Amino acid sequence: xxxxxxxxxxxxxxxxxxxxxxAAALVxxxxxxxxxxxxxxxxxxxxxxxxxxxxxxxxxxxxxxxLIQLSGRGRRDDLARAIAATSDEGVLVTDAxxxxxxxxxxxxxxxxxxxxxxxxxxxxxxxxxxxxxEAIYRLxxxxxxxxxxHEETRVTLPEGRGAxxxxxxxxxxxxxxxxxxxxxxxxxxxxxxxxxxxxxxxLQHAVDFLDHAPAGFFAAEGDGSIVYxxxxxxxxxxxxxxxxxxxxxxxxxxxGDGAALVEAVPAKxxxxxxxxxxxxxxxxxxxxxxxxxxxxxxWAHDGTPGASxxxxxxxxxGADVSEPLRAAxxxxxxxxxxxxxxxxxxDARGRVIRTNAPFAKLFGDRLRGDxxxxxxxxxxxxxxxxxxxxxxxxxxAGGAGEVEPVDATLAGEGGRSARLFVTRVDDADGDGEAAxxxxxxxxxxxxxxAQFAQSQKxxxxxxxxxxxxxDFNNVLTAIIGYxxxxxxxxxxxxxxxxxxxxxxxNANRAASLVRQLLAFSRRQTLRPQVIALGDVLAELxxxxxxxxxxxxxxxxxxxxxxxxxxxxxxxxxxxIINLVVNARDAMADGGxxxxxxxxxxxxxxxxxxxxxxxxxxxxxxxxxxxGSGIPVEIIDKIFEPFFSTKEVGKGTGLxxxxxxxxxxxxxxxxxxxxxxxxxxxxxxxxxxxxxxEAEEAKPAAVAAAPQDMTGxxxxxxxxxxxxxxxxxxxxxxxxxxxxxxxxxxVEALEQMExxxxxxxxxxxxxxxxxxxxxxxxxxxxxxxxxxxxxxxxGYAEDAFKKNLPEGESFAFLPKPFTxxxxxxxxxxxxxx
Numbered sequence: 001x002x003x004x005x006x007x008x009x010x011x012x013x014x015x016x017x018x019x020x021x022x023a024a025a026l027v028x029x030x031x032x033x034x035x036x037x038x039x040x041x042x043x044x045x046x047x048x049x050x051x052x053x054x055x056x057x058x059x060x061x062x063x064x065x066x067l068i069q070l071s072g073r074g075r076r077d078d079l080a081r082a083i084a085a086t087s088d089e090g091v092l093v094t095d096a097x098x099x100x101x102x103x104x105x106x107x108x109x110x111x112x113x114x115x116x117x118x119x120x121x122x123x124x125x126x127x128x129x130x131x132x133x134e135a136i137y138r139l140x141x142x143x144x145x146x147x148x149x150h151e152e153t154r155v156t157l158p159e160g161r162g163a164x165x166x167x168x169x170x171x172x173x174x175x176x177x178x179x180x181x182x183x184x185x186x187x188x189x190x191x192x193x194x195x196x197x198x199x200x201x202x203l204q205h206a207v208d209f210l211d212h213a214p215a216g217f218f219a220a221e222g223d224g225s226i227v228y229x230x231x232x233x234x235x236x237x238x239x240x241x242x243x244x245x246x247x248x249x250x251x252x253x254x255x256g257d258g259a260a261l262v263e264a265v266p267a268k269x270x271x272x273x274x275x276x277x278x279x280x281x282x283x284x285x286x287x288x289x290x291x292x293x294x295x296x297x298x299w300a301h302d303g304t305p306g307a308s309x310x311x312x313x314x315x316x317x318g319a320d321v322s323e324p325l326r327a328a329x330x331x332x333x334x335x336x337x338x339x340x341x342x343x344x345x346x347d348a349r350g351r352v353i354r355t356n357a358p359f360a361k362l363f364g365d366r367l368r369g370d371x372x373x374x375x376x377x378x379x380x381x382x383x384x385x386x387x388x389x390x391x392x393x394x395x396x397a398g399g400a401g402e403v404e405p406v407d408a409t410l411a412g413e414g415g416r417s418a419r420l421f422v423t424r425v426d427d428a429d430g431d432g433e434a435a436x437x438x439x440x441x442x443x444x445x446x447x448x449x450a451q452f453a454q455s456q457k458x459x460x461x462x463x464x465x466x467x468x469x470x471d472f473n474n475v476l477t478a479i480i481g482y483x484x485x486x487x488x489x490x491x492x493x494x495x496x497x498x499x500x501x502x503x504x505x506n507a508n509r510a511a512s513l514v515r516q517l518l519a520f521s522r523r524q525t526l527r528p529q530v531i532a533l534g535d536v537l538a539e540l541x542x543x544x545x546x547x548x549x550x551x552x553x554x555x556x557x558x559x560x561x562x563x564x565x566x567x568x569x570x571x572x573x574x575x576i577i578n579l580v581v582n583a584r585d586a587m588a589d590g591g592x593x594x595x596x597x598x599x600x601x602x603x604x605x606x607x608x609x610x611x612x613x614x615x616x617x618x619x620x621x622x623x624x625x626x627g628s629g630i631p632v633e634i635i636d637k638i639f640e641p642f643f644s645t646k647e648v649g650k651g652t653g654l655x656x657x658x659x660x661x662x663x664x665x666x667x668x669x670x671x672x673x674x675x676x677x678x679x680x681x682x683x684x685x686x687x688x689x690x691x692x693e694a695e696e697a698k699p700a701a702v703a704a705a706p707q708d709m710t711g712x713x714x715x716x717x718x719x720x721x722x723x724x725x726x727x728x729x730x731x732x733x734x735x736x737x738x739x740x741x742x743x744x745x746v747e748a749l750e751q752m753e754x755x756x757x758x759x760x761x762x763x764x765x766x767x768x769x770x771x772x773x774x775x776x777x778x779x780x781x782x783x784x785x786x787x788x789x790x791x792x793x794g795y796a797e798d799a800f801k802k803n804l805p806e807g808e809s810f811a812f813l814p815k816p817f818t819x820x821x822x823x824x825x826x827x828x829x830x831x832x
Contacts, residue, residue, distance in 0.1 A: 029044075029048055032044075084102070084104050085104045085105065086104075087104060087106060088106055088187070089106060089185050089186065089187045090103075090104065090106040090107030090108075090109070090110045090111070090184075090185065090186035090187070091103070091104045091106070091107055091183065091184070091185055091186075092107050092121065092122060092183070092184040092185075092186070093181050093182070093183050093184075094121055094181065094182050094184070095179065095181050095182075096179050096180050096181070098121060100119055100121065101181060103116070103119050106186075107119075107186055110165075110186050110187075110188060111125045111186070112157075121184075122136065122139075122167065122184045122186065123136055123140065126155070129155060129156060132153050132155055132165075132167075135151040135153045135167065136167070138151065139151060139167060139168075139169045140169070142169060143169045143170070143171050143182050146171050147170075147171075148168070148169070148170045149168070149169055149170075150166060150167060150168035150169070150185075151166070151167055152164060152165070152166045152167075152189060152193075153165060153167065162190075163188060163190045164188070164189045164190045164192075164193045165186060165187065165188060165189065166185075166186075166187045166189045167184070167185070167186055168184070168185040168186075169182060169183070169184050169185075170182075170183050171183075213230065213232055214232070215232065215311055215312060215313055215314075216229075216230060216232050216233030216236060216291070216311070216312030216313075216314070217229070217230045217232070217233060217309075217310065217311055217312065218230070218233055218253075218310050218312065219307065219308065219309050219310070220250055220307070220308050220310070221306075221307055221308075222304065222305040222306050222307065222308075224249050224250040224251065224259065224263070225247075225248070225249055225250075226244060226248045226249065226250060226253070227244070227307075228244060229241070229244045229248075233312055236281065236283065236289055236312075236314065237253055237281060237282070237283045237284060237289075238283045238284040238285055239253070239283075239284055250262060250263075252282070253281055253282060254279055254280070254281060254282060255279070255280035255281065255282040255288050256280060256357055256358075257357035257358050257360065257361040258279035258280060258281075258357050260357055260358075260360040260361035261277060261279060261355065261356065261357040261360040261361075262277060262279070262293070262295060263305075263360070264355060264360035264363075265277075265295065265297055265305075266374055267299050267303045267305070268299050269299050269300065269301050269302065269303045270299060270300070270301045271299055272296055272297065272298045272299070273296070273297050273299060274294060274295065274296040274297075275293075275294075275295050275297075276292065276293070276294060276295075277292070277293045277295055278290070278291075278292050278293075278315070279291060279293060279357065281312070289314065290315045291312050291313060291314055291315055292312075292313040292315055293310050293311070293312055293313075294310065294311040294312075294313070295308060295310045296308060296309045296310065341358065341438055341439075341440060342355075342356065342358040342359035342361075342362045342363075342418075342438070342439035342440070342441070343355065343356045343358070343359055343436065343437070343438055343439075344356070344359045344376065344436070344437050344439070345425065345433045345435070345436050345437075346376055346393060346433070346434060346435050346436075346437055347397075347432040347433065347434050348393070348394070348397040348432075348434040348435075349375065349393075350375045350376050350377040350389065350390060350393045351374055351375050351376075352374045352375070352376055353432060353433055359439060362410075362416070362418065362439055362441055363376070363379050363410065363439075376389065376393075376420075376437060377389050377390050377393075378411070379410060379411055380408045380409070380410065380411060381408070381409040381410060381411045382408070382409060385406060385407075385408040385409065388406045388408075389406050389408065389420060389422070392404065392406055392420070392422040393422055393434070393435050393437075395422070396422045396423055396424040396425075396434065396435035396436075397424070397434035397435050399424055400424065403421075403422045403423065405419050405420060405421045405422075406419070406420045406422070407419050407420075407442070408420060415443070416441070416443045417441075417442050417443050417446050418439045418440060418441055418442055418443075419439070419440045419442050420437055420438070420439050420440075421437070421438040421439075421440070422435050422436070422437050422438075423435065423436050423438070424436075447611060472510070472794075473794030473815035473816050474721045474723075474724055474794065474815065475723075476507050476510055476815070476816040477721075477724045477727070477815045477816040477817060478721070478723035478724050478727055479503065479504075479507040479816075480504060480507045480508065480816050480817070480818055481724070481727035481728070481731065481817075481818070481819055481822075482723075482727055483500055483501075483503050483504035483507065484504070484731070484818055484819035484820070485727065485730060485731065485734075485819065486500045487500050487501070487504070488734070488819070507816075528566045528567055528568050528666070529566065529567075529568070529569055530564050530565075530566050530689055530691050531564070531565060531566070531567060531569055531572070532562065532564060533562055533565060533597055533619055533621065533686075534558050534559075534562050534597065536569065536572065536573065537556055537558070537576070537595060537597070538556070538558075540573060540576060540577075541554065541556060543577070544576070544577070544580050544593075547577065547580060547581055547584065548580065548584050548593060549584070551587070551589070551590030551591075552583075552584050552587055552590055552591055552592070552593055553590075553591070553592045553593070554580075554592075554593050554595070555592060555593070555594045555595070556594075556595050557594060557595070557596040557597070558597055559596070559597045559598030559599055559619075560598075561599070562597055562598075562599060562619055563599055563617065563619050563688040563689070564688070564689045564690075564691055565619050565686040565687065565688065565689050566666075566687075566689040567666045567668075567686060568662070568666070571662045571666075572662070572666075574658065574662065575658075575659045575662050575663065575684070576595070576621075576623070578656065578658055578659050579623040579659060579682050580593055580595075580623060582656065582682075583623060583624075583625035583627065583680070584625075586625055586627030586628060586679075586680065587625055587626060587627040591625060591626035591627060591679075592625070592626050593623065593624070593625050594622070594623075594624045594625075595621065595622065595623055595624075596620075596621070596622040596624070597619065597620065597621050597622075598619075598620055599617070599618075599619060599620075599688075600617070600618045600619070600620045600685065601617055602615045602616050602617055603615075605618075610669070610671050610683075610685075612669070613669050613671075613685065616687060616688070617687070617688035618668075618669075618685040618686060618687060618688060619685075619686050619688060620683060620684065620685055621683070621684040621686070622681055622682070622683050622684075623681070623682045623684075624679060624680070624681045624682075625679050625680055626679045627679050627680065628676070628677060628679075629674045629675055629676040629677055629678055629679055629680050630672060630674035630676075630680050631676055632676070635672055635674060638656050638672060639656050639657055639659075639660040639670075639672075640657060659682075663684055663686075666686060666687075667687050668684060668685055668686040668687060669684070669685040670682065670683070670684050670685075671683045710735050710736045711735060711736055711737055711823075711826065711827050711830065712736055712737065712738075713737055713738065713760045713761065713830055714737070714738040714739075714740065714755065714758045714759050714760055714761075715732055715737050715738070715739050715740070715759070715760070715761045715762075715763060715826060716739075716740045716741075716742065716748060716751055716752070716755075716759045716761070716762045716763070716764075717729055717732070717739055717740065717741050717742070717763050718742045718743075718744070718745065718747075718748040718762065718763065718764035718765060718768070718773075718776065719741075719742075719743070719763075719764075719765045719768075719792070720743055720744055720765060720768045720769060721765075722743075724765075725741055725743070727819075728763065728822060729741055731819045731822055731823060732822070732823065732826060735823050737826065738758075740755055740759065744768050744769055744770045744771060745764075745768055745770060745771025745772065745773070745775060745776035745779075746770050746771055748762070748764065748776055749771075749776070749779060749780075752780065752783070752784075756783065756784065759787070760788065760830060761787075761788045761789070761790065761826060761829060761830050762776075762780065762787060762788070762789045762790070763789075763790045763792060763813075763822075763826065764776055764777075764789060764790070764791060764792065765791075765792050765793065766791050766792070766793035767793065773791050773793075774804050777789055777804065777808070777810070778805070788811075788829050788830065789810045789811070790810070790811040790812070790813055790825055790826065790829055791810055791811070791812050791813070792812075792813045792814075792815060792817070793812075793814065793815060794814070794815040794816075811825060811828075811829045813825045
């Protein structure tokens, strides 16, 4: 054991001179007093004794409160010095001026100092060593800043040998305001560094052996990310080793549904499970490689998969699989895992024993968990379906040859469905296999069937609505027309005038409902024009705000640089109004209606998840509310005519069906998205329109000037409805025209035989018995190619235009029409 350190100036500094001076003063005082007489000396003696007494009392108090420490502090200092003196690390303490205050023997040995007089500070010891200079500078800076720091650096010793030193520094404050001192520590860590380097070299050798082993190996985290792959496997897969640990996942190196098969390993909570799995690996070039995986997974106590270690055996053509039996096994494994049919074997209770990759992918998390709980029956959603599957497995396990398939919905989110075929196992190998279950994913098929059924239903309802609307249009045309005739013969002061006006107004209301039916059936007449949706919505804002009232707030979020669309401006405004009013009615207590617009490129369509939406460029309009949402059970019915959740008398049930019809007739799409309690979103996609040079967005309307509605000429009026024909004949005759009437196309041809040269214009209904309007036109063109014609119909112009020769010229007047509209159409067509 070392003794006292060779250098220790850490105690409080004293002065022998002061002690001698104090003693001389006391002796001098005693001599001086001895020369005085007794009476004169007595006060001085008492004064000296009093002073000495006061010093003694002060010393006692100072010792009691700790201002003066005697043997205890000395013992503590001795212990600290003994610890520092016997430390294997060199310890050096310097004061604020850089003078050495303390140094132990280990420091002198490490710095090659011959004695206490030759001791040097750390800066001076390594001053001429370039390898250490930067480290010492950084440590000195840290000490000045009052921070702890340490560094390991290589040092060239005086004898030329290299060594590694760990140098540390820290600053300490001496108690009692004694100033700041710097403590340096110095340790020779050469052997420790050599030991670490040896371990690293051995680890490098082990990694090298693993990298070039004849088998592949990889390690993965529980989420499927690969953190290590040996060079052998990387060579098989053409993978770059620098990419490993930087985003490479299990699904990228396993072909088909192999990753799902690996992820479906039965859980063994708290254990490490090892499974043998035959899969196909996928190289970066797309080439497949058959392999056998010895897959080991560490499971947490809660059944969560942890890190996995996997040994990969090559079973490809170049591997040692020449034996017929083993080659057949490889082929079977590839066929088994690459078939599109999901296959699994189960025991008599329906517990899954082994599966192929498609089965693992289809059932996924539904079969995760303890091997004892992996029942295929529990993976189904409905109780009836589970009972049916249990019965099917029991029949197959009992040896039944034919078992009815089970159509089932799988448990969990996603709404996936499957058809399950269960067959018996004739050659069970003693591992409990009782039946084979083949599962065919029918999710897409069911969705298509539901979509087709909904489309058929909507089409049938649309045809019915269109037929009813056509018949109503004939009735309403007569009512409105005769009302106009009556109004023309009555003054506003006439008592009957207001009654006739009521008849016409209610007929117009009925005509509005008919237009909504035609909109749903997509048989109304549209006048499409190029419009900028941002401008249209900005102009509608005031009207929409008034419709919403004070309780509901309207927000418009415009997309940037919106593309143009081509649509009927009035009908599009009606779509937005209907949706906003519908949103208002869903928020009785108030809320927010938000209208958003943005461009959607064709590349974004697949990710949006809307079935039936063709990939193209669209402008998307969202109308979102914060209401109660749409219940799941009725969301598929909301676009049907007359379907409404409102109280009787508070809605016609035609608002959303009108929206559906207008959007569809504009070649767009509309979808309803909702979660109960979270509001609803109606999402419209309108096709992007690329305008020609002559087209402009949303041309301004020109005010119509007053017109003279009288005229001359002969008009052939063809209409199978007597009331409509009679009204039309009277209206035109009252304006100066000569009118010829015909009940059908055949009668019209007879009239043309008699008066063909006189007739300047034919006004014909489209849908008539014996001969319809387009057929009549073709016959008339044979004798009078330049004859002018106006078609009248309750259906849209496009509904019959396709039956006419290409490029055919005609005018169109939709039903129901007023007297003014009829006369104006005739005058404009005849050019008068």
